[in-house]
Amino acid sequence: MNTPKILDGKAVAAAVLDECRAETAELLAKGIQPGLAVVLVGADPASQVYVGSKARTCAELGFHSVKIELPAETTQEELLQVVKDLNADPKVHGILVQSPPPKHIDEEAIIRAIDPRKDVDGFHPENVAKLVLEDPTGFVPCTPAGCMKLLEVSGIDTNGAEAVVIGRSMIVGKPMALLLVAKNSNATVTIAHSRSKDLPGICRRADILIAAVGRPEMVKADWVKPGAVVIDVGINRVEDSSKKSGYRLTGDVAYSEVAPLTSAITPVPGGVGPMTIAMLMKNTLQAARQFGV
Numbered sequence: 001m002n003t004p005k006i007l008d009g010k011a012v013a014a015a016v017l018d019e020c021r022a023e024t025a026e027l028l029a030k031g032i033q034p035g036l037a038v039v040l041v042g043a044d045p046a047s048q049v050y051v052g053s054k055a056r057t058c059a060e061l062g063f064h065s066v067k068i069e070l071p072a073e074t075t076q077e078e079l080l081q082v083v084k085d086l087n088a089d090p091k092v093h094g095i096l097v098q099s100p101p102p103k104h105i106d107e108e109a110i111i112r113a114i115d116p117r118k119d120v121d122g123f124h125p126e127n128v129a130k131l132v133l134e135d136p137t138g139f140v141p142c143t144p145a146g147c148m149k150l151l152e153v154s155g156i157d158t159n160g161a162e163a164v165v166i167g168r169s170m171i172v173g174k175p176m177a178l179l180l181v182a183k184n185s186n187a188t189v190t191i192a193h194s195r196s197k198d199l200p201g202i203c204r205r206a207d208i209l210i211a212a213v214g215r216p217e218m219v220k221a222d223w224v225k226p227g228a229v230v231i232d233v234g235i236n237r238v239e240d241s242s243k244k245s246g247y248r249l250t251g252d253v254a255y256s257e258v259a260p261l262t263s264a265i266t267p268v269p270g271g272v273g274p275m276t277i278a279m280l281m282k283n284t285l286q287a288a289r290q291f292g293v
């Protein structure tokens with residue numbers, strides 16, 4: 001037992017946003033106002049919270065901010081047209097279509113319709129390729145970028161470390177693994193998932209364990225090597241009648257039993273979530289800068 005270092009995503013995100021503010025001022029002086037458009041289809045309550053917080057952060061930084069909220073019945077063609085209009089809008093440098101869209105929408109086709117130069121989520125195949133190639137002109141998906149930033153500023157050395165990523169999504173797991181194995185990080189990476197044989201045993205090998213499965217409190221104490229660093233990407237709403245909202249947020253890690261074993265761990269909320277938004281702002285600045293040249 002020891003006292004783990006709590007990786008304070010809220011504080012690190014605030015520092016990243018301070019950097020963004022300075023860079024925004026520089027761009028404004030050159031006559032460029034960074035612009036971000038966020039598109040939400042349907043009224044999922046969690047998505048509404050995230051989209052609201054993205055728009056608020058844009059406003060704080062002095063970005064041009066467009067929030068497009070469309071009804072759940074929006075057709076594929078209508079949504080494609082919205083994306084095309086944003087592609088053509090010179091005031092918009094970044095476009096984000098909130099995931100997941102309603103079931104009748106072909107998300108892959110929507111992502112491919114976004115101009116890759118405006119794809120600040122880093123989901124377009126061109127940006128996925130640039131991530132694999134370690135080409136810095138591409139956009140790195142915000143959540144894994146935020147996890148890497150948190151490790152970096154916390155002084156956690158990934159060089160030669162055993163990293164295990166639980167989850168293989170295109171949004172978090174796969175890009176996370178690519179960032180950890182990249183030449184500026186040099187971790188040894190295992191991508192595990194719900195079908196992995198002996199998942200607890202694989203996780204116990206990890207010096208750095210990244211949980212990105214979306215299952216509340218799945219990672220238990222006996223999955224974690226003493227002294228490991230644990231990054232909890234999960235943001236799950238679970239029913240809690242003692243809360244006014246009727247729910248509480250919990251990660252993919254059983255925090256109270258796991259934290260005492262770790263050398264460092266991210267809380268939920270206040271860990272990876274705020275970092276995601278900060279990195280989105282950074283990506284939007286990158287897009288604005290790359291359009292300005």
Ligand SMILES: Nc1nc(=O)c2c([nH]1)NC[C@@H]1CN(c3ccc(C(=O)N[C@@H](CCC(=O)O)C(=O)O)cc3)C=[N+]21
Pocket residue numbers: 049050053096097098099100121142143235249268269270271272273274276277
């Ligand atoms: N195209 C797309 N891009 C995304 O980046 C994207 C997405 N779709 N769909 C949903 C996920 C989720 N996501 C979060 C961002 C911030 C918090 C965040 O700030 N969370 C706070 C708590 C917020 C709360 O109270 O609910 C925290 O963890 O402290 C959470 C989740 C971005 N996502």
